[in-house]
Amino acid sequence: MQNHKIPDETVHRLPVYLRELLTLQEQGIEKLSSQELADSLGCGCYQVRKDLSYFGRFGKRGVGYTTEILIREILNILKLNVPQKAALIGIGNLGLAILRYTGFGKYNFRITAAFDSDGKKIGQIIRNITIEDIKKIRTLKRRSVRIAILATPEAAAQQIADELVEAGVTSILNFAPCNIKVPKNVQVRNIDIAMELACLPFMASE
C-alpha cells in the first residue's frame, strides 16, 4: 500500500468515514456501497468513491464493501490498528473535559499521562490517570508516548511544546489559541474553538 500518495484532504476525511462506519456497524449494517456511505454522511458519492479508491480495490463492483473490512482497512491506513498512547498537558476546564471524554477508545487511543503545573491538581486521580507535575514531561521519552494534546493557556504553550519535542513527541494536537513553532518532523494540528466560531458568520452569509 502506498500511503504516501494519499492526499491530505482524503486522510482528513478517513476518520469521518470511520466514525460513520462504526455507527453503521453498530446498527447491524454488514455491507454497503460507497453510495450508501455517502448518503449516510450527506456528502457526494463521487468524493467517497474517489477517497476510498486511493487505498486499493477491496470493494467489489455492484456488491460494495464489507463494513468490517472497510473499518479494518481504514484503521490500518490511519495506523490506528495498534493502540496509541497520548499525553495531555493542562488540566483546566478543557483539559478536564478531554480527560473525562470516553470516545477515544473506539479509535484505539488512550490518554496514559496527564500533566499540570498547579500543585492543587498534581496527584489528583481522574479516570485512573494521576495528574503529574508538568516538570515530568521529559519522562514521556521512556514511556514511549509520541502523541500529546496541548490544552495549556496561550502563555505556556510554546515552552511546553518545546519540552514535548525534547521528550520525543512527534504529534501535537494544539488547543492553545496560538501558533506554536516546532521542528519540521513534528506534526501539529490546531483546534482553536474561537477561531472555528469566527468562520461561521461569513459562511452563513454566503
Add this chain to the structure above:
Amino acid sequence: MQNHKIPDETVHRLPVYLRELLTLQEQGIEKLSSQELADSLGCGCYQVRKDLSYFGRFGKRGVGYTTEILIREILNILKLNVPQKAALIGIGNLGLAILRYTGFGKYNFRITAAFDSDGKKIGQIIRNITIEDIKKIRTLKRRSVRIAILATPEAAAQQIADELVEAGVTSILNFAPCNIKVPKNVQVRNIDIAMELACLPFMASE
C-alpha cells in the same frame, strides 16, 4: 468587495491571520509585510500574499500593511465587525469549558444563551449566563441568535440540531461526535476531538 469569490480555504485561514495580527498588534507592531506575517505564522509567504490579494489592494508595495487596517478589513470580511451572539447547548464538561472560555471576545463573539436538559444545571449562573431549560431553544428566534454551539452527547445531537434550525439558527459549530443533517441553508462546522487525534498517527508516519 466580492466576498463570494473568496475560496473556502482562504476564508478558513483568515481567522488564523487575524489571531496572529491581534497578537502582533499587542506587541506594538503597527506595520508589516505579507512576508513578516508569513514568518510570524511559520507558513509560506506566497500563500499569505495570495490570500490577502482576494480582498483588494489595501497593502502598499514595498510598505506592506497597516496592522490595524488589516485587522479591520479581515473583521469586515468575516462579518465580525458587528457583535455576534451565540447559544451554547449542552453544559457538560466540554460545554462548561466553552462557557468559561474568555477568548471569544476578541472576535466580537458573545455567548448569550446556554441550555441543558439537566434539572440540576438549569438555573445555575456561569459567567453571568443563566443556564436555561433546553425546551426553551425556540426562544432563540425572537432573541435573534443565529449561531449555536452544539456540545450535547451524540444521542441528542440530531434532535437538538432540528430544533435549532426550527428556531432560526443558520450556523452550528458541532462538537457532538456524529454527523448531523441540516437543510442546505444551514452551515455546520464539525469539531470531533477524537477524530482530530485519529489523524495524528498517520501524519507522524509520513
